[in-house]
Amino acid sequence: MQQLPKTPSFRLDGKRALVAGASAGIGLACAAALGEAGAEVTLAARRVETLEALVEKMTNAGMKAHALPLDVSDIESTGAAIEESGPFDILVNSAGLARHSPAIDTTEADFDAVADLNIKGAYFLTQAVAKGLIKAGKPGSLINISSQMAHVGGLDRAVYCATKHAVEGFTKSMAIEWGKAGIRVNTICPTFILTDLTRTTFEQPEKRAWIEDKIKLNRVGEVEDIMGAVQFLASDASSLVTGTSLMIDGGWTAE
Template sequence: MDLPKSPGFDLSGKRALVAGASSGIGLACAVALAEHGAAVTLAARSGDILRDIVQEMTARGWRAEALELDISNVAVTKAAVAEHGPFDILVNSAGLARHGPAMKTEEGDFDVVANLNVKGAYFLTQAVAKGLIEAGRPGSLINISSQMAHVGGIDRAVYCATKHAVEGFTKAMAIEWGKAGIRVNTICPTFILTPLTQSTFDNPERAAWIMDKIKLSRPGNVEDVMGAVVFLASESAALITGSSLMIDGGWTAD
Protein backbone atom coordinates (compact mmCIF):
# COMPACT_ATOMS: atom_id res chain seq x y z
CA MET A 1 0.00 0.00 0.00
CA ASP A 2 1.30 3.43 -0.93
CA LEU A 3 0.69 5.84 1.91
CA PRO A 4 0.48 9.61 1.31
CA LYS A 5 3.52 11.66 2.18
CA SER A 6 3.37 15.09 3.80
CA PRO A 7 4.87 17.82 1.61
CA GLY A 8 6.56 19.21 4.74
CA PHE A 9 7.78 22.69 5.58
CA ASP A 10 11.29 22.74 4.15
CA LEU A 11 12.05 26.04 2.41
CA SER A 12 15.59 25.21 1.30
CA GLY A 13 16.42 26.78 -2.04
CA LYS A 14 13.75 29.46 -1.65
CA ARG A 15 14.39 33.19 -1.50
CA ALA A 16 12.13 35.26 0.74
CA LEU A 17 11.56 39.00 1.05
CA VAL A 18 10.15 40.16 4.38
CA ALA A 19 9.08 43.81 4.55
CA GLY A 20 8.71 45.43 7.94
CA ALA A 21 11.32 43.01 9.26
CA SER A 22 13.03 45.22 11.84
CA SER A 23 10.69 44.32 14.72
CA GLY A 24 7.56 42.55 15.88
CA ILE A 25 5.69 40.23 13.53
CA GLY A 26 7.95 40.98 10.56
CA LEU A 27 11.09 40.04 12.45
CA ALA A 28 9.44 36.87 13.74
CA CYS A 29 8.43 35.89 10.21
CA ALA A 30 11.96 36.47 8.91
CA VAL A 31 13.39 34.25 11.64
CA ALA A 32 10.80 31.52 11.02
CA LEU A 33 11.50 31.40 7.29
CA ALA A 34 15.26 31.36 7.84
CA GLU A 35 14.94 28.58 10.42
CA HIS A 36 13.25 26.47 7.76
CA GLY A 37 15.94 26.99 5.15
CA ALA A 38 14.95 30.07 3.16
CA ALA A 39 17.46 32.75 2.22
CA VAL A 40 15.78 35.83 3.68
CA THR A 41 16.10 39.46 2.64
CA LEU A 42 14.96 41.63 5.54
CA ALA A 43 13.56 44.98 4.40
CA ALA A 44 12.62 48.02 6.48
CA ARG A 45 13.39 51.71 6.79
CA SER A 46 15.76 51.13 9.74
CA GLY A 47 18.97 50.06 8.05
CA ASP A 48 21.14 49.99 11.16
CA ILE A 49 18.68 47.82 13.07
CA LEU A 50 18.39 45.45 10.12
CA ARG A 51 22.14 45.02 9.88
CA ASP A 52 22.34 44.10 13.56
CA ILE A 53 19.56 41.55 13.09
CA VAL A 54 21.21 40.06 10.02
CA GLN A 55 24.49 39.73 11.88
CA GLU A 56 22.70 37.80 14.64
CA MET A 57 20.90 35.58 12.14
CA THR A 58 23.97 34.73 10.09
CA ALA A 59 25.87 33.93 13.30
CA ARG A 60 23.31 31.16 13.79
CA GLY A 61 24.02 29.73 10.38
CA TRP A 62 20.98 31.17 8.65
CA ARG A 63 21.06 32.97 5.30
CA ALA A 64 20.00 36.59 5.65
CA GLU A 65 20.72 40.01 4.20
CA ALA A 66 19.45 43.53 4.83
CA LEU A 67 17.68 45.85 2.42
CA GLU A 68 16.88 49.38 3.54
CA LEU A 69 13.52 50.12 1.96
CA ASP A 70 10.40 52.23 2.49
CA ILE A 71 7.62 50.44 0.60
CA SER A 72 5.47 53.56 0.58
CA ASN A 73 7.87 54.82 -2.12
CA VAL A 74 6.49 52.82 -5.01
CA ALA A 75 9.15 53.66 -7.60
CA VAL A 76 12.01 52.77 -5.25
CA THR A 77 10.24 49.58 -4.17
CA LYS A 78 9.74 48.39 -7.75
CA ALA A 79 13.37 49.08 -8.58
CA ALA A 80 14.65 47.31 -5.46
CA VAL A 81 12.55 44.20 -6.06
CA ALA A 82 13.64 44.08 -9.70
CA GLU A 83 17.28 44.40 -8.69
CA HIS A 84 17.34 41.94 -5.79
CA GLY A 85 14.68 39.46 -6.93
CA PRO A 86 13.07 37.28 -7.99
CA PHE A 87 11.74 36.19 -4.62
CA ASP A 88 9.85 32.93 -4.18
CA ILE A 89 8.23 34.15 -0.98
CA LEU A 90 6.95 37.55 0.08
CA VAL A 91 5.85 38.45 3.58
CA ASN A 92 4.63 42.03 3.84
CA SER A 93 4.47 43.05 7.49
CA ALA A 94 5.05 46.75 6.92
CA GLY A 95 2.19 48.83 8.23
CA LEU A 96 1.07 51.48 10.66
CA ALA A 97 -2.00 52.76 12.46
CA ARG A 98 -3.24 56.10 13.73
CA HIS A 99 -6.18 55.29 15.95
CA GLY A 100 -8.92 57.68 16.95
CA PRO A 101 -12.66 58.31 16.64
CA ALA A 102 -13.90 58.26 13.05
CA MET A 103 -15.48 61.69 13.52
CA LYS A 104 -12.05 63.14 14.29
CA THR A 105 -10.10 61.54 11.42
CA GLU A 106 -7.85 64.06 9.67
CA GLU A 107 -7.17 63.75 5.95
CA GLY A 108 -3.42 63.70 6.52
CA ASP A 109 -3.63 60.79 8.95
CA PHE A 110 -5.85 58.86 6.55
CA ASP A 111 -3.41 59.41 3.68
CA VAL A 112 -0.35 58.33 5.66
CA VAL A 113 -1.95 55.07 6.80
CA ALA A 114 -3.51 54.25 3.43
CA ASN A 115 -0.31 55.08 1.56
CA LEU A 116 1.61 52.39 3.44
CA ASN A 117 -1.03 49.81 4.35
CA VAL A 118 -2.79 49.75 0.98
CA LYS A 119 -0.77 51.45 -1.76
CA GLY A 120 2.61 50.27 -0.54
CA ALA A 121 1.36 46.72 0.07
CA TYR A 122 -0.36 46.58 -3.31
CA PHE A 123 2.62 47.62 -5.38
CA LEU A 124 5.09 45.56 -3.35
CA THR A 125 2.98 42.46 -4.00
CA GLN A 126 2.71 43.41 -7.66
CA ALA A 127 6.47 43.88 -7.97
CA VAL A 128 7.31 40.48 -6.47
CA ALA A 129 4.70 38.77 -8.65
CA LYS A 130 6.08 40.51 -11.74
CA GLY A 131 9.54 39.12 -11.04
CA LEU A 132 8.18 35.61 -10.59
CA ILE A 133 6.09 35.73 -13.77
CA GLU A 134 9.04 37.01 -15.81
CA ALA A 135 11.20 34.20 -14.41
CA GLY A 136 8.48 31.60 -14.96
CA ARG A 137 8.49 30.62 -11.31
CA PRO A 138 5.69 29.91 -8.83
CA GLY A 139 5.59 31.65 -5.47
CA SER A 140 3.78 32.38 -2.24
CA LEU A 141 2.90 35.99 -1.45
CA ILE A 142 1.65 36.72 2.06
CA ASN A 143 0.30 40.00 3.36
CA ILE A 144 0.07 40.44 7.12
CA SER A 145 -3.46 41.72 7.47
CA SER A 146 -5.48 41.77 10.68
CA GLN A 147 -8.59 40.43 12.34
CA MET A 148 -9.72 44.04 11.87
CA ALA A 149 -9.93 43.25 8.16
CA HIS A 150 -13.02 41.19 9.00
CA VAL A 151 -14.67 43.16 11.80
CA GLY A 152 -14.86 46.70 13.12
CA GLY A 153 -13.07 48.11 16.14
CA ILE A 154 -13.14 51.01 18.56
CA ASP A 155 -11.26 54.03 17.19
CA ARG A 156 -10.05 51.93 14.24
CA ALA A 157 -12.09 53.10 11.25
CA VAL A 158 -9.05 54.07 9.17
CA TYR A 159 -7.05 50.98 10.09
CA CYS A 160 -10.05 48.73 9.38
CA ALA A 161 -10.56 50.42 6.02
CA THR A 162 -6.99 49.75 4.94
CA LYS A 163 -6.95 46.14 6.08
CA HIS A 164 -10.29 45.39 4.44
CA ALA A 165 -8.71 46.76 1.26
CA VAL A 166 -5.75 44.40 1.60
CA GLU A 167 -8.15 41.45 1.80
CA GLY A 168 -9.84 42.64 -1.39
CA PHE A 169 -6.78 43.02 -3.56
CA THR A 170 -5.32 39.78 -2.19
CA LYS A 171 -8.31 37.83 -3.48
CA ALA A 172 -8.26 39.58 -6.85
CA MET A 173 -4.52 38.97 -7.31
CA ALA A 174 -4.94 35.32 -6.31
CA ILE A 175 -7.49 34.92 -9.11
CA GLU A 176 -5.33 36.67 -11.69
CA TRP A 177 -2.04 34.94 -10.94
CA GLY A 178 -3.23 31.47 -10.03
CA LYS A 179 -2.45 30.03 -13.48
CA ALA A 180 1.15 31.20 -13.03
CA GLY A 181 1.39 29.13 -9.84
CA ILE A 182 1.50 32.22 -7.64
CA ARG A 183 -0.48 31.95 -4.41
CA VAL A 184 -1.61 35.10 -2.60
CA ASN A 185 -2.96 34.94 0.96
CA THR A 186 -3.24 36.96 4.13
CA ILE A 187 -2.51 36.23 7.77
CA CYS A 188 -4.89 37.98 10.16
CA PRO A 189 -3.59 38.20 13.73
CA THR A 190 -5.44 39.47 16.76
CA PHE A 191 -3.75 41.94 19.11
CA ILE A 192 -0.13 40.86 19.35
CA LEU A 193 1.80 41.91 22.43
CA THR A 194 4.81 43.93 21.24
CA PRO A 195 6.49 47.14 22.36
CA LEU A 196 4.32 49.02 19.86
CA THR A 197 1.07 47.65 21.31
CA GLN A 198 2.05 47.82 24.96
CA SER A 199 0.27 51.14 25.47
CA THR A 200 -3.01 49.55 24.38
CA PHE A 201 -2.64 46.76 26.91
CA ASP A 202 -1.71 49.30 29.58
CA ASN A 203 -5.14 50.92 29.13
CA PRO A 204 -7.48 48.96 31.47
CA GLU A 205 -10.57 49.67 29.37
CA ARG A 206 -8.90 48.57 26.13
CA ALA A 207 -7.31 45.53 27.77
CA ALA A 208 -10.68 44.41 29.12
CA TRP A 209 -12.26 44.79 25.67
CA ILE A 210 -9.50 42.70 24.11
CA MET A 211 -9.68 39.93 26.68
CA ASP A 212 -13.46 39.78 26.36
CA LYS A 213 -13.20 39.30 22.59
CA ILE A 214 -10.35 36.76 22.52
CA LYS A 215 -11.94 33.43 23.39
CA LEU A 216 -8.62 31.90 24.46
CA SER A 217 -8.29 34.68 27.06
CA ARG A 218 -4.78 35.77 26.18
CA PRO A 219 -3.21 38.22 23.76
CA GLY A 220 -1.20 36.97 20.84
CA ASN A 221 2.58 36.66 20.77
CA VAL A 222 4.76 36.93 17.69
CA GLU A 223 5.48 33.22 18.03
CA ASP A 224 1.82 32.54 17.29
CA VAL A 225 2.36 33.84 13.75
CA MET A 226 5.63 32.06 12.99
CA GLY A 227 4.20 28.62 12.24
CA ALA A 228 1.47 30.11 10.08
CA VAL A 229 3.86 31.98 7.82
CA VAL A 230 6.04 28.89 7.32
CA PHE A 231 2.93 26.87 6.47
CA LEU A 232 1.65 29.34 3.85
CA ALA A 233 5.12 29.71 2.36
CA SER A 234 5.63 25.97 2.05
CA GLU A 235 4.37 23.24 -0.25
CA SER A 236 2.09 22.11 2.58
CA ALA A 237 -0.17 25.01 1.54
CA ALA A 238 0.11 24.32 -2.19
CA LEU A 239 -3.65 24.49 -2.80
CA ILE A 240 -4.33 27.53 -0.62
CA THR A 241 -4.75 30.88 -2.33
CA GLY A 242 -7.06 33.86 -1.96
CA SER A 243 -7.57 32.91 1.68
CA SER A 244 -7.24 34.55 5.09
CA LEU A 245 -5.61 32.59 7.88
CA MET A 246 -7.11 33.84 11.13
CA ILE A 247 -4.82 33.87 14.18
CA ASP A 248 -7.28 35.65 16.42
CA GLY A 249 -7.95 33.38 19.39
CA GLY A 250 -11.56 33.09 18.26
CA TRP A 251 -12.24 36.85 18.06
CA THR A 252 -14.10 36.57 14.75
CA ALA A 253 -15.92 33.34 15.66
CA ASP A 254 -18.94 35.29 16.95
Protein backbone atom coordinates (compact mmCIF):
# COMPACT_ATOMS: atom_id res chain seq x y z
CA MET A 1 0.00 0.00 0.00
CA GLN A 2 1.32 3.43 -0.92
CA GLN A 3 2.38 5.53 2.07
CA LEU A 4 1.45 9.18 2.43
CA PRO A 5 4.41 11.57 2.38
CA LYS A 6 5.14 13.42 5.58
CA THR A 7 5.97 17.10 5.83
CA PRO A 8 9.56 17.68 6.99
CA SER A 9 9.77 19.19 10.46
CA PHE A 10 9.94 22.92 11.07
CA ARG A 11 11.34 22.18 14.53
CA LEU A 12 14.89 23.22 15.39
CA ASP A 13 15.49 21.23 18.55
CA GLY A 14 19.18 20.57 19.13
CA LYS A 15 20.26 23.31 16.72
CA ARG A 16 22.41 26.30 17.67
CA ALA A 17 21.49 29.62 16.05
CA LEU A 18 23.28 32.95 15.87
CA VAL A 19 21.20 36.06 15.21
CA ALA A 20 23.18 39.23 14.51
CA GLY A 21 21.38 42.53 14.94
CA ALA A 22 19.12 40.83 17.46
CA SER A 23 18.53 43.74 19.82
CA ALA A 24 15.39 45.07 18.08
CA GLY A 25 13.04 44.90 15.13
CA ILE A 26 13.43 42.15 12.55
CA GLY A 27 16.47 40.65 14.28
CA LEU A 28 14.64 40.26 17.57
CA ALA A 29 11.65 38.71 15.78
CA CYS A 30 13.98 36.21 14.10
CA ALA A 31 15.58 35.30 17.43
CA ALA A 32 12.15 34.73 18.97
CA ALA A 33 11.00 32.65 16.00
CA LEU A 34 14.03 30.37 16.21
CA GLY A 35 13.67 30.08 19.96
CA GLU A 36 10.00 29.15 19.63
CA ALA A 37 11.01 26.37 17.23
CA GLY A 38 13.39 24.90 19.80
CA ALA A 39 16.77 26.30 18.76
CA GLU A 40 19.35 27.46 21.26
CA VAL A 41 19.70 31.10 20.21
CA THR A 42 22.68 33.41 20.64
CA LEU A 43 21.58 37.02 20.32
CA ALA A 44 24.36 39.25 19.00
CA ALA A 45 24.51 43.04 18.79
CA ARG A 46 26.43 46.00 20.20
CA ARG A 47 23.91 46.93 22.90
CA VAL A 48 24.89 44.57 25.70
CA GLU A 49 22.32 45.64 28.31
CA THR A 50 19.51 45.35 25.79
CA LEU A 51 20.66 41.89 24.76
CA GLU A 52 20.82 40.68 28.36
CA ALA A 53 17.29 41.92 29.02
CA LEU A 54 16.01 40.14 25.91
CA VAL A 55 17.80 36.94 26.84
CA GLU A 56 16.06 37.07 30.22
CA LYS A 57 12.68 37.50 28.53
CA MET A 58 13.29 34.58 26.18
CA THR A 59 14.52 32.39 29.03
CA ASN A 60 11.43 33.25 31.09
CA ALA A 61 9.33 32.21 28.10
CA GLY A 62 10.95 28.78 28.12
CA MET A 63 13.47 29.37 25.34
CA LYS A 64 17.22 28.77 25.35
CA ALA A 65 19.05 32.04 24.77
CA HIS A 66 22.45 33.68 25.28
CA ALA A 67 23.94 37.13 24.63
CA LEU A 68 27.05 37.83 22.56
CA PRO A 69 28.34 41.41 22.27
CA LEU A 70 29.27 41.81 18.61
CA ASP A 71 30.03 44.58 16.12
CA VAL A 72 29.67 42.94 12.71
CA SER A 73 31.63 45.73 11.03
CA ASP A 74 34.70 44.74 13.09
CA ILE A 75 35.75 41.80 10.95
CA GLU A 76 38.63 40.52 13.06
CA SER A 77 36.80 40.51 16.40
CA THR A 78 33.68 39.04 14.81
CA GLY A 79 35.65 36.16 13.31
CA ALA A 80 37.33 35.46 16.65
CA ALA A 81 34.02 35.53 18.51
CA ILE A 82 32.39 33.12 16.05
CA GLU A 83 35.34 30.75 16.21
CA GLU A 84 35.21 30.73 20.01
CA SER A 85 31.43 30.47 20.36
CA GLY A 86 30.56 28.24 17.41
CA PRO A 87 29.91 26.22 15.45
CA PHE A 88 26.41 27.51 14.74
CA ASP A 89 23.96 25.44 12.71
CA ILE A 90 21.95 28.52 11.78
CA LEU A 91 22.89 32.11 11.04
CA VAL A 92 20.48 34.99 10.67
CA ASN A 93 22.23 38.25 9.86
CA SER A 94 19.89 41.16 10.50
CA ALA A 95 22.59 43.75 11.19
CA GLY A 96 22.27 46.56 8.66
CA LEU A 97 22.41 50.30 8.05
CA ALA A 98 20.66 52.79 5.80
CA ARG A 99 21.55 56.41 5.08
CA HIS A 100 19.14 57.66 2.47
CA SER A 101 19.74 60.67 0.23
CA PRO A 102 19.53 61.60 -3.44
CA ALA A 103 22.35 59.86 -5.30
CA ILE A 104 23.85 63.17 -6.32
CA ASP A 105 24.24 64.10 -2.65
CA THR A 106 25.84 60.83 -1.46
CA THR A 107 28.95 61.44 0.62
CA GLU A 108 31.92 59.11 0.73
CA ALA A 109 31.49 58.78 4.49
CA ASP A 110 27.89 57.62 4.14
CA PHE A 111 28.78 55.24 1.32
CA ASP A 112 31.58 53.66 3.35
CA ALA A 113 29.50 53.32 6.52
CA VAL A 114 26.63 51.55 4.75
CA ALA A 115 28.88 49.36 2.59
CA ASP A 116 31.13 48.37 5.50
CA LEU A 117 28.22 46.90 7.43
CA ASN A 118 25.77 45.79 4.74
CA ILE A 119 28.30 44.18 2.38
CA LYS A 120 31.65 43.67 4.08
CA GLY A 121 30.28 42.87 7.52
CA ALA A 122 27.60 40.55 6.14
CA TYR A 123 30.09 38.79 3.86
CA PHE A 124 32.66 38.02 6.52
CA LEU A 125 30.05 37.11 9.16
CA THR A 126 28.60 34.55 6.76
CA GLN A 127 32.10 33.33 5.97
CA ALA A 128 32.98 32.98 9.66
CA VAL A 129 29.94 30.83 10.44
CA ALA A 130 30.55 28.70 7.34
CA LYS A 131 34.18 28.15 8.37
CA GLY A 132 33.02 26.77 11.70
CA LEU A 133 30.56 24.41 10.05
CA ILE A 134 33.07 23.16 7.49
CA LYS A 135 35.69 22.58 10.18
CA ALA A 136 33.16 20.61 12.23
CA GLY A 137 31.88 18.72 9.17
CA LYS A 138 28.34 19.91 9.79
CA PRO A 139 25.59 21.15 7.44
CA GLY A 140 23.86 24.44 8.14
CA SER A 141 21.49 27.19 7.04
CA LEU A 142 22.83 30.71 6.64
CA ILE A 143 20.28 33.49 6.15
CA ASN A 144 20.99 37.13 5.37
CA ILE A 145 18.19 39.64 5.85
CA SER A 146 18.29 41.50 2.56
CA SER A 147 15.50 43.70 1.18
CA GLN A 148 13.02 44.07 -1.61
CA MET A 149 15.39 46.89 -2.61
CA ALA A 150 17.86 44.16 -3.58
CA HIS A 151 15.64 43.54 -6.60
CA VAL A 152 14.41 47.00 -7.56
CA GLY A 153 15.57 50.59 -7.33
CA GLY A 154 14.24 53.29 -5.05
CA LEU A 155 14.35 57.05 -4.77
CA ASP A 156 17.07 58.29 -2.40
CA ARG A 157 18.26 54.69 -1.93
CA ALA A 158 21.11 54.23 -4.43
CA VAL A 159 23.67 53.23 -1.81
CA TYR A 160 21.30 51.01 0.14
CA CYS A 161 20.09 49.29 -3.04
CA ALA A 162 23.68 48.77 -4.17
CA THR A 163 24.62 47.05 -0.93
CA LYS A 164 21.58 44.79 -0.90
CA HIS A 165 22.08 43.83 -4.56
CA ALA A 166 25.61 42.84 -3.53
CA VAL A 167 24.28 40.64 -0.73
CA GLU A 168 22.17 38.76 -3.26
CA GLY A 169 25.25 38.23 -5.42
CA PHE A 170 27.53 36.79 -2.77
CA THR A 171 24.68 34.69 -1.39
CA LYS A 172 24.36 32.90 -4.74
CA SER A 173 28.10 32.35 -5.05
CA MET A 174 28.46 31.05 -1.49
CA ALA A 175 25.50 28.71 -2.03
CA ILE A 176 27.25 27.23 -5.06
CA GLU A 177 30.60 26.85 -3.28
CA TRP A 178 29.30 25.36 -0.03
CA GLY A 179 26.45 23.23 -1.36
CA LYS A 180 28.48 20.01 -1.36
CA ALA A 181 29.18 20.61 2.35
CA GLY A 182 25.44 20.71 3.02
CA ILE A 183 25.51 24.42 3.81
CA ARG A 184 22.58 26.36 2.44
CA VAL A 185 22.74 30.14 1.94
CA ASN A 186 19.64 32.24 1.28
CA THR A 187 18.22 35.71 1.77
CA ILE A 188 14.94 37.05 3.08
CA CYS A 189 13.79 40.20 1.32
CA PRO A 190 11.21 42.17 3.31
CA THR A 191 9.27 45.19 2.23
CA PHE A 192 8.92 48.16 4.59
CA ILE A 193 8.43 46.69 8.05
CA LEU A 194 7.01 48.79 10.89
CA THR A 195 9.66 49.00 13.62
CA ASP A 196 10.95 51.70 15.93
CA LEU A 197 13.58 52.57 13.30
CA THR A 198 11.05 52.97 10.47
CA ARG A 199 8.26 54.55 12.48
CA THR A 200 9.24 58.11 11.48
CA THR A 201 8.88 57.15 7.81
CA PHE A 202 5.41 55.74 8.37
CA GLU A 203 4.40 58.87 10.27
CA GLN A 204 4.89 60.95 7.10
CA PRO A 205 1.56 60.78 5.20
CA GLU A 206 3.07 61.07 1.70
CA LYS A 207 5.63 58.32 2.31
CA ARG A 208 3.10 56.04 3.97
CA ALA A 209 0.72 56.52 1.03
CA TRP A 210 3.53 55.68 -1.41
CA ILE A 211 4.41 52.52 0.53
CA GLU A 212 0.82 51.35 0.83
CA ASP A 213 0.25 51.98 -2.89
CA LYS A 214 3.24 49.80 -3.83
CA ILE A 215 2.36 46.97 -1.43
CA LYS A 216 -0.42 45.13 -3.25
CA LEU A 217 -1.84 43.61 -0.08
CA ASN A 218 -2.61 47.16 1.05
CA ARG A 219 -0.97 47.00 4.45
CA VAL A 220 2.46 47.65 5.87
CA GLY A 221 4.67 44.82 7.04
CA GLU A 222 4.97 43.71 10.67
CA VAL A 223 7.91 41.85 12.18
CA GLU A 224 5.65 38.83 12.64
CA ASP A 225 5.51 38.56 8.84
CA ILE A 226 9.18 37.53 8.86
CA MET A 227 9.05 34.90 11.61
CA GLY A 228 7.55 32.00 9.68
CA ALA A 229 9.96 32.55 6.81
CA VAL A 230 12.94 32.34 9.15
CA GLN A 231 11.69 29.11 10.67
CA PHE A 232 11.18 27.68 7.18
CA LEU A 233 14.63 28.55 5.86
CA ALA A 234 16.36 27.44 9.06
CA SER A 235 14.61 24.06 9.17
CA ASP A 236 14.58 20.80 7.23
CA ALA A 237 11.38 21.97 5.58
CA SER A 238 13.60 23.96 3.18
CA SER A 239 16.35 21.36 2.77
CA LEU A 240 16.46 21.80 -1.04
CA VAL A 241 16.38 25.60 -0.95
CA THR A 242 19.67 27.43 -1.45
CA GLY A 243 21.05 30.38 -3.38
CA THR A 244 17.71 32.12 -3.56
CA SER A 245 15.62 34.94 -2.12
CA LEU A 246 12.38 34.65 -0.20
CA MET A 247 10.37 37.77 -1.01
CA ILE A 248 8.15 39.08 1.79
CA ASP A 249 7.09 42.24 0.03
CA GLY A 250 3.32 42.10 -0.27
CA GLY A 251 3.66 42.05 -4.07
CA TRP A 252 5.90 45.16 -4.35
CA THR A 253 8.31 43.52 -6.82
CA ALA A 254 5.60 41.74 -8.80
CA GLU A 255 5.36 44.67 -11.22
